[in-house]
Amino acid sequence: MTSLIYLSDLAGDPDLHQSLQGGAISIGNFDGVHLGHRALLDRVRQHAERVGGKAIAIVMDPHPASVLRPHGAPPKLTTLPRRAELMSELGIDHLLVCEATREFLNQTAEEFFQRLIVEQLSGKAIIEGPNFFFGRDRAGNTTRLKELADERQIDVEIVVPSVRDERLVSSSRVREAIASGDLPLANQMLGSRYCLTGTVTTGEQRGRTLGFPTANLSGVETLIPENGVYAALASWEGTVDGTCHPAAVHIGPNPTFDERQETKIEAHLLDYDGDLYGKMLTLTLVSQVRGVQKFADASALKQQLQIDLQTVRETVSSLPSQP
Numbered sequence: 131m132t133s134l135i136y137l138s139d140l141a142g143d144p145d146l147h148q149s150l151q152g153g154a155i156s157i158g159n160f161d162g163v164h165l166g167h168r169a170l171l172d173r174v175r176q177h178a179e180r181v182g183g184k185a186i187a188i189v190m191d192p193h194p195a196s197v198l199r200p201h202g203a204p205p206k207l208t209t210l211p212r213r214a215e216l217m218s219e220l221g222i223d224h225l226l227v228c229e230a231t232r233e234f235l236n237q238t239a240e241e242f243f244q245r246l247i248v249e250q251l252s253g254k255a256i257i258e259g260p261n262f263f264f265g266r267d268r269a270g271n272t273t274r275l276k277e278l279a280d281e282r283q284i285d286v287e288i289v290v291p292s293v294r295d296e297r298l299v300s301s302s303r304v305r306e307a308i309a310s311g312d313l314p315l316a317n318q319m320l321g322s323r324y325c326l327t328g329t330v331t332t333g334e335q336r337g338r339t340l341g342f343p344t345a346n347l348s349g350v351e352t353l354i355p356e357n358g359v360y361a362a363l364a365s366w367e368g369t370v371d372g373t374c375h376p377a378a379v380h381i382g383p384n385p386t387f388d389e390r391q392e393t394k395i396e397a398h399l400l401d402y403d404g405d406l407y408g409k410m411l412t413l414t415l416v417s418q419v420r421g422v423q424k425f426a427d428a429s430a431l432k433q434q435l436q437i438d439l440q441t442v443r444e445t446v447s448s449l450p451s452q453p
């Protein structure tokens with residue numbers, strides 16, 4: 131398991147602080163833990179084994195852009211606990227979170243390197259991609275990183291970036307794919323399937339009168355895909371043996387019944403009739419089935435839902451374990 135720890139916790143926990151000394155480190159946002167991050171984190175794990183220390187990924191929270199720029203950071207693909215979960219599969223020991231205060235972000239590249247990598251962590255190896263920048267105004271680049279590390283006999287590896295269709299894989303590119311509803315492309319670049327997690331709350335309770343009850347999700351913290359109907363897998367804490375249920379997910383307004391353009395995320399789970407209220411539900415999105423439509427009446431919507439459910443069943447039944 132990758133443990134999620136805060137830099138501020140190290141001062142009060144000397145054993146934890148000690149266990150982090152002399153490891154292999156990578157610094158970034160790691161939002162989505164996409165294929166590029168995965169290749170890089172794999173090298174972090176290998177370097178950690180070589181130097182006999184921990185494999186450490188460092189992120190800043192909140193996203194520096196939300197502290198420094200008026201328009202803030204882009205919507206997240208993953209919460210920090212989800213990033214740690216995905217990093218567990220890659221053998222990363224710790225996801226270390228630095229609180230992105232103005233003071234922290236105001237450090238020069240040299241100060242940042244000296245205080246965090248040298249004084250706090252006694253890092254032995256640093257692994258980054260070629261587009262890595264650090265310190266105030268992003269003034270430090272990989273050349274400067276190598277100079278600073280060489281002076282202190284710290285190893286540096288700059289990995290060859292992962293590309294897809296001759297373009298760099300990046301969190302921004304994954305966000306574009308999700309925002310346009312292209313889940314297969316997003317999932318391929320992620321190397322895992324994109325998830326939405328939220329709490330099941332009460333909706334209009336109209337779904338059950340249609341014969342298609344839906345779990346309405348609220349409190350979703352990550353990027354919501356383009357409006358549409360999606361094939362998904364639903365799971366929640368306490369799902370027996372981690373079983374997933376095929377689900378037809380509706381994202382968007384309900385134009386057939388309601389002129390308000392309020393975006394809802396609701397899921398009809400196939401072959402399930404339990405009580406989900408209050409549960410933390412995760413919807414793992416596979417692909418878009420169709421766009422949201424305004425139907426002439428409830429009966430026309432019901433006919434379409436029958437077709438949607440069949441499409442979802444077929445899509446999910448032929449799913450490979452990896453996207």
Ligand SMILES: Cc1cc2nc3c(=O)[nH]c(=O)nc-3n(C[C@H](O)[C@H](O)[C@H](O)COP(=O)(O)O)c2cc1C
Pocket residue numbers: 333334335336337338342344345346359378379380383384385386387396397398421422423424425431435438
């Ligand atoms: C798979 C699926 C597809 C849906 N597609 C549409 C749609 O295209 N247009 C629409 O107005 N409502 C659509 N709905 C939403 C229904 O109108 C909605 O489930 C119903 O109004 C119940 O809302 P409630 O959960 O708040 O009770 C869809 C629901 C599901 C589960």
Ligand SMILES: Nc1ncnc2c1ncn2[C@@H]1O[C@H](COP(=O)(O)OP(=O)(O)OP(=O)(O)O)[C@@H](O)[C@H]1O
Pocket residue numbers: 157158159160161165166167169170257258259260261262289290291292293298299300301302303
């Ligand atoms: N495609 C990639 N291949 C290898 N390394 C990458 C790739 N993309 C990013 N990295 C590296 O991963 C580390 C973390 O970067 P970061 O989390 O900012 O990734 P990003 O996907 O480029 O994000 P964004 O799109 O928001 O700029 C950095 O060292 C960065 O250079």
